[in-house]
Amino acid sequence: MTITRRGLLAGSMGALALGVSACGGVNKSSNNDATKGGDSGSLSTMGFGKPDDVGQARIDAFKSAYPKVQLNINEGDFDPQQFLSAVATGNVPDLVYLNRELVGSYASQGAIQPLDDKMASAGIKNSGYREAAIKEVTVDGKVYGIPEFYNTRNILVNGKALQEVGLTLPDLSTSDWDKLHASTVKLYKANGGRIARIGFDPKLPEFLPLWAKANGADLVNPDGSPNLEDPKVIEALAYALSLINEQGGWSKFKAFRDTWDLFGSGNQFVKNQAGAFPWEGWLVNVLVQASPKVDLQSLPFTDRQGNPVSFQSGSAWCLPKGSKNPAAAVNWMKTMTSTETWLKAGEARQATVEKNKSKFTGLWTANPEADQQIKAKYVKPGQTGFDKAIENYYASTEYAFAVVGSKAGSEIKTAWQDAVNRALSGQQKPDVAMKQAQAEASKAFSAAK
Amino acid sequence: MAAPTSVAATRRMTAGGARRTRNWREIRAAYGFISLWIIGFLVFTLGPMIASFVLSFTDYNAIDSPQNVGLENYRQLAEDQKVAKALGNTLVYAAMYVPASMAVALALAMVLNRVGRASGFFRTIFYLPKMTPTVAVGALFLLLLNGQEGLLNRTLRLFGIDGPNWTTDTHWVKPGLVITTLWSVGGTVVIYLAALRQVPKDLYEAAELDGAGSWTKFRKVTIPMISGALFFTLIVQTIAALQMFNEAYTMFFGGQQNSTYSNEAALFYVIYLFQQAFRFLHMGYASALAWLLFVIIMIITAVQVRVSRRFVYYEGERD
Structure with missing residues (x-):
């Protein structure tokens, strides 16, 4: 039996709203303003957030290229409930900006459209983007998003803490797990039962894909099915968990980490509250502004054989089902991610850097050509810790891997994150937690269309 | 004639x-x-x-047309480990929150009842927190309840008590949430205060003549005379506790950061329902979850109404 969707829609939404704030609404473009060339009419976006200097420069580039397109940017961050409500009611934005890891689930639900034909018409080539990013937005051989930023992970180190305990950078290599364990214990500091400094933060649960890869396993198989019960995944989780257990256990560890002033001048390096941790490149830009004199050191995350390994993530532009001005939307995607536009963004960032008397710490995008040109133009080589960290992040863009896009990507991620949280809190052993996660994720993968 | x-x-x-x-x-x-x-x-x-x-009898993702699946969603409810987990969390929380909120509200109302001319001012003060958006309350209490530097544990430390990690220790997450939600107890205080004002003074005087002390007067006069209000808030607070969402979602599931560090001790039934509906687009399954909760609430309320007949006194009743 098939039930008419529209007839039930309002009711189902109302019944499930449960007092949660209603969606903010989306700027609506009219039905008749789509043109074949996509150079006029209105264009609404969802999830782009409030643009910074880099975002604004690219918006200006689009406006300059398509002056007749009336742009309506909804400044809120991506909200799944808002997006789903918009798609279900037909009040969709023309474009949606979301995390690439969500693309698989939305693609399988039919909430976003494949872009291959439109990309071909607009002259957008997959080869213009980093392979790992394209892989992340590809489901069943079709591309569903145009990748934008490209965040990779490296290890950032508090040189002051390192010197204090007489360690050197190689002591924090993730190739030798025993040595890293010993270094972590040495860097860790507690006063009267309360943590004063975390020695090495493995960044669980979010960096489990990185620890698993370093141990030779992927969380998602090439066909998109979950691989969460792999002994190597469990071993990696158990090891990373042991680092936390050596440092007071999860509840104390997390409570202490929550007190860090991550973006402020009194951040965890300035206050000597952290020894080392893997992190995305954007933190270097935060640190250089908040505490340019901090003794920052860095090294690549490596697998157990010593090869550098990093995983990437980032955002993508997608075309929702029912987008009313798809031609303009594709023009936007192309313009926002083109080399020329990124160069303008680089110019804007450089202007901000000069104004703040700061340092250009890099702009990492899914467009390798743009990255090379921006680096050549604005990144000044040097010997400081910041210079080396920037170099490490540029290097990692060449070898970073993607968690494979899956039609049950969202469910798989929730399953393994919940499992890690259960293991961290001591509710389950790593193997039991991952076994449950595998069962949950497999069920979701089988159910996904 | x-x-x-x-x-x-x-x-x-x-x-x-x-x-x-x-x-x-x-x-x-x-x-x-x-x-x-x-x-x-x-x-x-x-x-x-x-x-x-x-x-609730369909497979529905809010995008395609719903497909009838009969009782499949209800069968899945029985097998889903997280349903049992979320239901258990919710019932434990309700068992802690309802008596705590009633006791705190009654204590505050009795204090207010003794305040003379300034009672209007204090009534407003006690009610104000109720006006604070619950999302803001959740965010605020994440800071206040931080195990390392939170205000609560800093205060406990002054008395030599090493407070627990309210927001990260699975054993203390629910008590922490109870403390958080007690912030909004002002509405119940106002109801109790109105009920206390209605208790005839001569009953207290008669009790005093019979030699009753404060505790006896409270037990034998106050409680029976305000039992109608107590029963009303018992029903309302129980339903609210079983539908706990805002504070817990803000503190442990809202936003990219919190959803990464989600704590299953705070996975309440409605949060799980919301995740199924809006994160995974399982609208049919979420509808079945909603109906199970509705039935549970109806049963609990019916039991409360039944039991209340023995304890609740309504003025004007024939017997």
């Missing part, structure tokens, strides 16, 4: 007819006044409830 009887009968009929006409007018006026509410109820409550009941 026949004539007077007939006249009387006619008068009675005329009076009865006029009364009926007046009654009919009053009934129409009454329905007129409540019609907006009735329309609202039909459109925004009953309609969606019927729709969600139908959807």
Whole structure:
């Protein structure tokens, strides 16, 4: 039996709203303003957030290229409930900006459209983007998003803490797990039962894909099915968990980490509250502004054989089902991610850097050509810790891997994150937690269309 | 005899007819006044409830048309480990929150009842937190309850007590949430205060003449006389606790950061329902979850009503 969707829609939404704030609404473009060339009419976006200097420069580039397109940017961050409500009611934005890891689930639900034909018409080539990013937005051989930023992970180190305990950078290599364990214990500091400094933060649960890869396993198989019960995944989780257990256990560890002033001048390096941790490149830009004199050191995350390994993530532009001005939307995607536009963004960032008397710490995008040109133009080589960290992040863009896009990507991620949280809190052993996660994720993968 | 009887009968009929006409007018006026509410109820409550009941027998992602799956969603409920987990969390939280909120509210109301002319001012002060958005309350208490540097544990440390990690230790997450939600106890305080003001003074005087102390007066006079208000808040608070969402979602599931560090000790039933509906687009399954909760709430409320007959005193009752 098939039930008419529209007839039930309002009711189902109302019944499930449960007092949660209603969606903010989306700027609506009219039905008749789509043109074949996509150079006029209105264009609404969802999830782009409030643009910074880099975002604004690219918006200006689009406006300059398509002056007749009336742009309506909804400044809120991506909200799944808002997006789903918009798609279900037909009040969709023309474009949606979301995390690439969500693309698989939305693609399988039919909430976003494949872009291959439109990309071909607009002259957008997959080869213009980093392979790992394209892989992340590809489901069943079709591309569903145009990748934008490209965040990779490296290890950032508090040189002051390192010197204090007489360690050197190689002591924090993730190739030798025993040595890293010993270094972590040495860097860790507690006063009267309360943590004063975390020695090495493995960044669980979010960096489990990185620890698993370093141990030779992927969380998602090439066909998109979950691989969460792999002994190597469990071993990696158990090891990373042991680092936390050596440092007071999860509840104390997390409570202490929550007190860090991550973006402020009194951040965890300035206050000597952290020894080392893997992190995305954007933190270097935060640190250089908040505490340019901090003794920052860095090294690549490596697998157990010593090869550098990093995983990437980032955002993508997608075309929702029912987008009313798809031609303009594709023009936007192309313009926002083109080399020329990124160069303008680089110019804007450089202007901000000069104004703040700061340092250009890099702009990492899914467009390798743009990255090379921006680096050549604005990144000044040097010997400081910041210079080396920037170099490490540029290097990692060449070898970073993607968690494979899956039609049950969202469910798989929730399953393994919940499992890690259960293991961290001591509710389950790593193997039991991952076994449950595998069962949950497999069920979701089988159910996904 | 026949004539007077007939006249009387006619008068009675005329009076009865006029009364009926007046009654009919009053009934129409009454329905007129409540019609907006009735329309609202039909459109925004009953309609969606019927729709969600139908959807609970379907596989529906809010994008494609729903497909009938019979009782499959309800069968899955029985197998889903997280349903049991979320339900257990919710019941434990309700068992902690409802008595705690009633006790705290009653204590505050009794204090307010003793305040003389300034009671209006204090009543407003106690009610103000209720006006704070619950999302803001959740965010605020994440800071106040931080195990390392939170205000609560800093205060406990002054007394030599090493407070627990309220927001990260699975054993303390629910007590922490109870403390958080007690922030909004002001509404219950106002209800209790109104009830306390209605207790006749002469009952206390009679009790004193019989030699009753403060505790006995509280137990034998105050509690029975405000039992109607206590029962009302018991029902309302229980339903609210079983539908716990805002504070827990803000503190442990909202946003990218919190969803990464989600804590299953705070996975309440409605949060799980919300995740199924809006994160995974399992609208049919979420509808079945909603109906299971509805049935549970109905059963618990029915038990409470049944039990209350022995304990609740209503003024004007015949026995």
